[in-house]
Amino acid sequence: MNVPLPPTNGGCRTAPILKERGQREVFCGLTGIIWLHRKMQDAFFLVVGSRTCAHLLQSAAGVMIFAEPRFGTAILEEQDLAGMADAHVELDREVEKLLARRPDIRQLFLVGSCPSEVIKIDLARAAERLSQVHAPHVRVLNYSGSGIETTFTEGEDACLASMVPVLKDTKARELLVVGALPDVVEDQMVSLLTDMGIGPIRLLPARRIDDTTAVGENTVFALTQPFLGDTHAALERRGARHLAAPFPFGDEGTTAWLRTIAMEFGVSEETFESVTAAPRARARKAIAQAAEALRGKSVFFFPDSQLEIPLARFLTRECGMTAIEVGSPYIHDALHGPDLDLLPAGPQISEGQDVDKQLARARTARPDLTVCGLGLANPLEAEGLSTKWAIELVFTPVHFYEQAGDLAGLFSRPLRRKAVLQMEAAE
Amino acid sequence: MKLTVWTYEGPPHVGAMRVATAMKGLHYVLHAPQGDTYADLLFTMIERRNHRPPVSYTTFQARDLGADTATLFKASCQDAVDRFDPEAIIVGASCTAELIQDDPAGLAETMGLSIPVIPLELPSYSRKENFGADETFYQIVKALAQPQERTARVTCNILGPTALGFRARDDVEELTGLLSEMGIEVNVVAPLNATPTDIARLPAAHFNVLLSPETGEAAARFLEKNHGQPFTKIVPIGVGATRDFIKEVAAITGVSGNVDESRLRMPWWSRSVDSTYLTGKRVFIFGDGTHVAAHARIARDEMGFEVVGIGCYNREMARPIRALAKEYGVEAFITDDYLEVEAAIEALSPEMILGTQMERHIGKRLGIPCAVISAPVHVQDFPARYSPQVGFEGANVIFDTLIHPLVMGLEEHLLTMFRDDFEFHDDAGASHHGGKAKAKIAETVDAPAQPQGDNVIWLSDAERELKKIPFFVRGKARRNTETFALEKGLHEISLDTLYEAKAHYAR
Numbered sequence: 034m035n036v037p038l039p040p041t042n043g044g045c046r047t048a049p050i051l052k053e054r055g056q057r058e059v060f061c062g063l064t065g066i067i068w069l070h071r072k073m074q075d076a077f078f079l080v081v082g083s084r085t086c087a088h089l090l091q092s093a094a095g096v097m098i099f100a101e102p103r104f105g106t107a108i109l110e111e112q113d114l115a116g117m118a119d120a121h122v123e124l125d126r127e128v129e130k131l132l133a134r135r136p137d138i139r140q141l142f143l144v145g146s147c148p149s150e151v152i153k154i155d156l157a158r159a160a161e162r163l164s165q166v167h168a169p170h171v172r173v174l175n176y177s178g179s180g181i182e183t184t185f186t187e188g189e190d191a192c193l194a195s196m197v198p199v200l201k202d203t204k205a206r207e208l209l210v211v212g213a214l215p216d217v218v219e220d221q222m223v224s225l226l227t228d229m230g231i232g233p234i235r236l237l238p239a240r241r242i243d244d245t246t247a248v249g250e251n252t253v254f255a256l257t258q259p260f261l262g263d264t265h266a267a268l269e270r271r272g273a274r275h276l277a278a279p280f281p282f283g284d285e286g287t288t289a290w291l292r293t294i295a296m297e298f299g300v301s302e303e304t305f306e307s308v309t310a311a312p313r314a315r316a317r318k319a320i321a322q323a324a325e326a327l328r329g330k331s332v333f334f335f336p337d338s339q340l341e342i343p344l345a346r347f348l349t350r351e352c353g354m355t356a357i358e359v360g361s362p363y364i365h366d367a368l369h370g371p372d373l374d375l376l377p378a379g380p381q382i383s384e385g386q387d388v389d390k391q392l393a394r395a396r397t398a399r400p401d402l403t404v405c406g407l408g409l410a411n412p413l414e415a416e417g418l419s420t421k422w423a424i425e426l427v428f429t430p431v432h433f434y435e436q437a438g439d440l441a442g443l444f445s446r447p448l449r450r451k452a453v454l455q456m457e458a459a460e
Numbered sequence: 461m462k463l464t465v466w467t468y469e470g471p472p473h474v475g476a477m478r479v480a481t482a483m484k485g486l487h488y489v490l491h492a493p494q495g496d497t498y499a500d501l502l503f504t505m506i507e508r509r510n511h512r513p514p515v516s517y518t519t520f521q522a523r524d525l526g527a528d529t530a531t532l533f534k535a536s537c538q539d540a541v542d543r544f545d546p547e548a549i550i551v552g553a554s555c556t557a558e559l560i561q562d563d564p565a566g567l568a569e570t571m572g573l574s575i576p577v578i579p580l581e582l583p584s585y586s587r588k589e590n591f592g593a594d595e596t597f598y599q600i601v602k603a604l605a606q607p608q609e610r611t612a613r614v615t616c617n618i619l620g621p622t623a624l625g626f627r628a629r630d631d632v633e634e635l636t637g638l639l640s641e642m643g644i645e646v647n648v649v650a651p652l653n654a655t656p657t658d659i660a661r662l663p664a665a666h667f668n669v670l671l672s673p674e675t676g677e678a679a680a681r682f683l684e685k686n687h688g689q690p691f692t693k694i695v696p697i698g699v700g701a702t703r704d705f706i707k708e709v710a711a712i713t714g715v716s717g718n719v720d721e722s723r724l725r726m727p728w729w730s731r732s733v734d735s736t737y738l739t740g741k742r743v744f745i746f747g748d749g750t751h752v753a754a755h756a757r758i759a760r761d762e763m764g765f766e767v768v769g770i771g772c773y774n775r776e777m778a779r780p781i782r783a784l785a786k787e788y789g790v791e792a793f794i795t796d797d798y799l800e801v802e803a804a805i806e807a808l809s810p811e812m813i814l815g816t817q818m819e820r821h822i823g824k825r826l827g828i829p830c831a832v833i834s835a836p837v838h839v840q841d842f843p844a845r846y847s848p849q850v851g852f853e854g855a856n857v858i859f860d861t862l863i864h865p866l867v868m869g870l871e872e873h874l875l876t877m878f879r880d881d882f883e884f885h886d887d888a889g890a891s892h893h894g895g896k897a898k899a900k901i902a903e904t905v906d907a908p909a910q911p912q913g914d915n916v917i918w919l920s921d922a923e924r925e926l927k928k929i930p931f932f933v934r935g936k937a938r939r940n941t942e943t944f945a946l947e948k949g950l951h952e953i954s955l956d957t958l959y960e961a962k963a964h965y966a967r
Contacts, residue, residue, distance in 0.1 A: 056519045056536070061495025079463075083555040083584060088470040089498045092506075107461045111585045114559070123461035131463065147493045147556035151525070180495025181522040181556070389543060408500030408512065415510030 036292070037285050037350075040377035045342075045359075046370055048382050055387025058408050059337060059362060060424075061180030062188025063146065064093045068428065069192055070103045072213040075139040075241045077131065078104040080178070081124065081154060082146030093424070103138070105131070109148055120154050121162075128163055132171060139170065139242045142192060145177035172242060174199065184362040186260035186338045186427065189213055193237055197267035200237075203247035208294065209273065211237045211264055212257035215430040222257070222281075222433055225291060228308045229300045237264075248273050255294055257281060257432060259372070260339035262365045279371045280343040283351045283437045284316040289371070312434035319438020320351055326445040326452070328353035330401035336360035336386050337406055337423035343372045344404075344426065344440075345380065352441050356380035357398045360391065402444060419447045466798050466818060468773035468836055472582035473554045474499050475592025478675070479600065480550060481513040481623035485655040486600070487546035488515045489537045491529070491557035491564045506839050507624055516540040518557075530562045537568055541575065547656040548604065549573070550596065552580035576656070578603045588796075590674045590748070590774050593622050597651050598678035604659040605687065610666055614713050615645045617665045617683075619691070620676025621652040626751065626835040628652055630848035631671060635696070638851045639669070642706065643715050650679075663687040667712050671695065671850070673750050674774060697754035699726055699762050699855045724852035726859045730762060738863070742936070744769045744810040746793065746801055746819050747834025749777020751849075753784055755814050755833050755858075760788065762855075763862060768808050769793060771801065773816075798822070809935050812865060817841065829865030833858075916945050921955045940965045 063086055066078045080086050087106035107127050112118045124143075132138060141163070143156045156175040163173040176195040178188040193211065208231060210222065223234055235246045237254075248254075250272035256265065259280050269275065278293035279286045288309060295305050332354050334341040341361045348354040356376070360383040361369070373382075383391070388409075395403055396416070403413055403420045410420040421444055431440040469475075473490060480488035481503050490496070497517050503509045518536045520529045541549065551564045565579030578599050582592050597620075618635055621628035629652070636646050647665035648658045662668075662683060668691035670680045680691040690712050696705035710717035729735065743765045745755050749772040759765040771793025772781045778794040785792030793804050802822045805813060813819045813830040817838045823830030832841050833849075848854040918926070922941075929937050937958075944961035945953050 055539075056497070056517050057494050058497050058500065059494060060498055061493070063495070064498075081461075084464075084467060084469075084471040084588065085473075085496065085555050085584070087464045087467050088474065089495070091466050092470075092502055093498055102465060105463050105465045108464050109461060109585060111583075113461055114585055118461070120461070127461055127463050147495070148559060150522070151556055151559045179522075180493040181520065181525065184494060389539075406501070407505045408497055409504070411504040411508060411510055412512045 037279070037289050037375055039374055040350075043378045044374040045376040045378055045380065045382055046366075046373040048373075048378060050364060051381055051383040053383060053385045053387040053390065056389065057184070057362075057386045058335070058388045058406050059386070060093055060185040060406070061089070061147070062178035062183025062185065062191060063089060063144065063180075064185055065178065065188030065192060066090060066104045066144065067093060069189060069213055069238070072216075073140065073238050073240065073242075074103075075137060076103065076142060077135060077138045077140070078142045078144055079128065079131065080104070080106040080144045080146055081120075081149040081156060082106055082109065082144075083148045084108055086146045086148075103135075109152075114152060120152075121159055124154075124159055125163065125166075128167075128173075132167060139172065141167075141171055141173045142195070143173065143175040144192075145175065145179055147179045147181050150177060150179045150181060172199070186258070186340075187263075187363075189258070190261045190263045193261060194263040194267045196238065197248065197264060197271060200271070201244060201247040203249040204251055205233075205247070205249070206251040206253075207233050207235055207247070208298070209235045209237055209246070209248060209252050209254040209268070210257060211254055211261055211268070213238055214257055214432055216240065218430045218432050218436060221435055225308060225312070225433070226294065229291075229295055229298070229304055231294060231298045231300065253294075253297055255290065256368065257290075258340075259343055259368050260363075262363070262368060265365075265368065275367070277367065277371055279346065279375060280340075281432050282340075282343050282440060283347040284313055284320060284434065285351055285375075286343060286347060286372075287316070287433050287437065288313060309434075316434040316437040320441045323438050323441035323445045324352035326448045327402075327441065329355075330448065331355045331357050331398070332402045332404065332444075333357045333395050333398060333400035334359045334361075335388075335391060335395075335403070335405035335409065335423070336362040336383070337404070338427050339363060339369075340423075340426055341404070342369045342376065342382075346372045346376045347440065348444060349377055350375065351437075352444070354402075354444075357400050358383060358391075358394060360384070360386065362386070402448060404444075419451050421447055464797070468796050468798070468816065468818065469589035470499070470502075471555055471584050472587045472589060472592025472595070473552060473584065474502070475589040475594070475675070476550065476552060476580055476582060476596040477503070477513055477515055478589070478593045478622040478624050479596040479651045480515060481509070482621070482625075482628075482651040483514075483600075483654050483656075485547040485657070486514060487540050487544050487549045488513075489533075489540050489549055489551045489564070489568070490515055490517050490554055491533050491552070491562060492517045492519070492554035493556045494519050494521055496554050496556075503623055507842055508839070509623070513623075514544065514546070516544075520557075525560065529557075529560060530567055533562055533564055533567050534571060537571060537573075541573055546575065548576040548578060548600075550578045550580055550600065552582055553584075555584035558584050576603055588774075590776065593675040594678045597622075597676060598682055600651070600656075600659055601662060601679040602682055604656050605662045605683065606660045607687065608661070608664050611645075611647060611664050613645055614643065614715060615647040615665045616709075617647050617662050617668045617689075618649045619668050619670050619680050619683075620672030620674070621649065622672070622675050623652070624835065625652075625672060625675070626748075626833075626837060626841075627847060627849045628672070630846050631850045631854070633846070634848035634851040634853050635669065635671060638696070638702075638706075638719070639709070641719050642709060642717070644709065644713065663689065665689060667691060667709075669709075674748050674776070695750050695754060696850045697751065697854060698758040698858070699724065699852075700757060701754055702851055702855060721852060724855060726762065726852075726855040729856075729859050730764070735764075735863075738866075739764045741765045741812055741866070742768045742808075742810045743812045743814055744805055744808055744819075745833075746771045746773070746813070746815045748772060748774055749781050751834035752777075752781060754849075756784055756788060758855075758858060758862075759814065763859075765812075768810050769804060771795065771804070802826075809939055811933075811936065812862075814862070831861050831865050833861070915951060916942050916953060917951060918953045919955075922953045922958045925955055925958055937962070 160175040176191040252273035281287040281290040345359040358381040696702040941961040
């Protein structure tokens with residue numbers, strides 16, 4: 034089997050990490066609701082928060098998807114804070130109205146925010162109470178997506194972690210694949226694993242509330258996203274075992290991820306090759322085309338989604354780029370270690386952020402491509418740097434073989450665009 | 461607690477950011493948790509600004525709450541002053557910081573900074589974005605404006621335009637030109653592109669032009685009371701309003717109100733024969749109070765539309781909009797709940813909506829054309845071209861904006877003429893909306909007549925006839941016929957009923 038070779042100059046796993054704290058130019062965990070509500074089509078996400086939370090949710094996606102969405106904000110008002118209204122009574126009333134209007138809803142997530150955490154509204158108690166009222170038709174869970182506790186993608190982590198305790202027990206030896214993926218990508222992944230004879234495959238989150246996703250001491254699980262630290266811990270507490278692997282971005286990452294699972298399930302090399310050969314070849318070809326514009330260029334990652342380390346691995350090893358700095362909001366060795374092992378030594382690895390200091394480093398380094406959030410992209414473009422806005426990396430299908438070319442394309446498009454625009458007067 | 465899906469306005473500290481981002485040499489130190497930085501993208505992405513908003517967020521996290529968030533605030537404040545070297549800072553709290561009661565104003569005061577520190581009290585749980593902008597601008601003016609002599613020449617200030625304002629950039633330019641034609645020089649425009657030094661110079665002007673009451677009225681009132689500067693009450697959006705505005709300025713200053721109108725094309729465009737088709741088009745208008753009031757007048761008096769409903773999302777303007785609705789004989793919708801607005805539009809089924817980005821989405825869902833006339837707007841409504849709303853060029857721009865979503869006059873008749881042609885079909889739509897055209901789908905067998913509305917049944921011949929009516933007036937014909945049938949106590953609509961109703965509503 035194809036084992037990815039560690040870099041000859043050593044990897045980044047033991048490299049010193051620059052830890053910074055200060056102003057962070059990142060979203061809070063509420064943002065995850067934008068993709069989670071698309072993934073779980075029978076779920077509603079009710080944020081208990083302020084007007085700021087509601088405003089974030091409609092601004093973060095860049096555009097509003099103006100169907101009546103399956104999320105909303107119960108906005109706290111003055112009488113809620115002054116204790117003139119019992120927050121729990123108010124919440125029960127809003128939930129009652131909501132569920133009456135949306136009988137298709139089977140799962141309700143009460144999502145905590147900065148204000149609800151600070152005034153200590155006990156959403157766990159509310160979820161328990163509302164579950165009893167609305168069972169069996171609706172299951173009510175709670176998690177916090179607040180900015181004081183979660184950074185951007187950690188919201189999905191908190192959401193999935195909240196689902197782990199209510200998963201059924203099982204003694205069966207099953208593979209659980211964890212992380213919200215677009216349906217089309219999830220189908221590809223399931224079909225690759227199924228073709229190798231691996232099964233049953235359970236998914237967290239499932240597309241709809243179901244009884245088939247279960248967990249127990251014979252469960253092994255694989256993560257498709259590098260930001261699921263709490264979910265990882267919650268699953269281990271239920272006795273499940275993590276299959277640590279590089280994340281499935283690009284040809285190499287996808288192959289390594291699949292191989293780890295294949296080895297666990299005793300898949301023969303012939304079978305593995307016959308299942309993966311064709312999509313691998315397609316992925317390589319697609320990457321090669323898109324990577325044309327990336328080869329020999331430098332990249333600088335601002336911390337955003339925790340996807341930075343696996344993506345830096347993909348861009349350096351498969352697209353010929355050089356990483357200058359790889360910033361991640363948090364680094365978990367258990368999750369990011371395998372990717373750090375493969376990332377060639379050289380870049381500054383940084384955790385956390387003091388945005389003005391980091392901007393100063395980026396200005397000094399003048400990278401060919403800067404991966405950063407929406408608040409920074411246009412200002413950096415105006416300074417002459419090319420940027421890739423990071424949120425597209427979590428909104429776009431980028432995992433596994435068939436999307437590997439698209440992933441490289443997301444990074445090459447800003448550079449190709451810069452090359453094609455000619456606005457000077459003709460000579 | 462109130463369930464909200466989409467909001468017209470952000471929290472008040474976003475209003476303060478609109479003022480800070482519009483200005484130069486001012487910095488905003490905002491006590492806020494991680495995540496509130498999302499607001500930067502409103503300016504850098506939606507408005508395509510090429511620099512970060514001048515805002516430092518303290519970015520506190522859960523672990524700081526037990527410790528010392530006050531020290532964090534002071535450190536951020538000192539950092540911001542050292543790094544950005546502003547002429548003045550404004551300090552305040554976002555919704556979460558308001559709860560932890562660190563008192564940013566008091567903390568900043570104890571730091572002994574050498575520049576003016578302007579504290580903001582913006583109640584996040586009762587007020588919204590427009591209030592935040594208005595109050596912030598007022599506090600800045602109150603703190604910095606210096607008593608001084610009037611300029612020798614007749615000058616004015618333009619008050620109210622902020623970052624993320626609807627066409628603020630071009631309105632300032634158009635208004636400056638109009639005033640210059642009247643012989644009036646602009647002393648300071650604020651907050652847009654003003655420095656704290658400019659704010660100090662405000663009282664040198666002879667009067668103020670209040671361009672955006674939503675974001676500038678408190679400051680205008682303060683300057684009137686404390687510096688004796690009258691301010692204009694008419695916002696010059698539309699032909700009539702612009703002419704009234706010129707008279708108002710002439711009355712305040714004594715300058716001549718004779719202004720060259722040769723650039724004003726709108727009245728002729730509206731009188732020309734192609735515009736006949738605009739007559740009596742039923743429009744619904746929703747947005748901020750100022751733009752809604754201006755567009756109600758434009759719609760009725762300058763375009764010849766029928767206004768079927770008006771409303772605004774900012775409660776501060778509820779009273780004038782209610783009064784206006786009464787004058788127009790329609791219901792006023794004062795709400796910030798877009799579901800209520802959608803229900804109102806659905807019930808009134810207008811032929812066109814003049815609204816915000818929310819109404820554009822509502823129109824898309826209901827299949828009703830919509831022109832965007834008010835904030836909040838999205839990235840496509842920050843045009844690269846010169847596109848003011850005020851003054852004579854503004855009137856020209858608005859004419860174009862309002863007819864663009866519609867089918868042109870002669871084309872309307874051609875569409876009727878060709879609608880039975882086998883190469884043509886209803887969904888083809890207007891010729892200048894290529895992207896929206898749909899390929900013709902094979903005719904399906906007519907479904908049996910369904911009761912529509914209150915137990916009125918369409919007989920099949922009437923239903924067939926209804927389908928021959930051009931799609932863009934079919935909804936109106938259906939509704940009028942049903943209303944007519946109900947009034948006559950009919951439970952079935954026949955071919956005759958359809959034509960009786962048509963005669964009844966003929967105009």
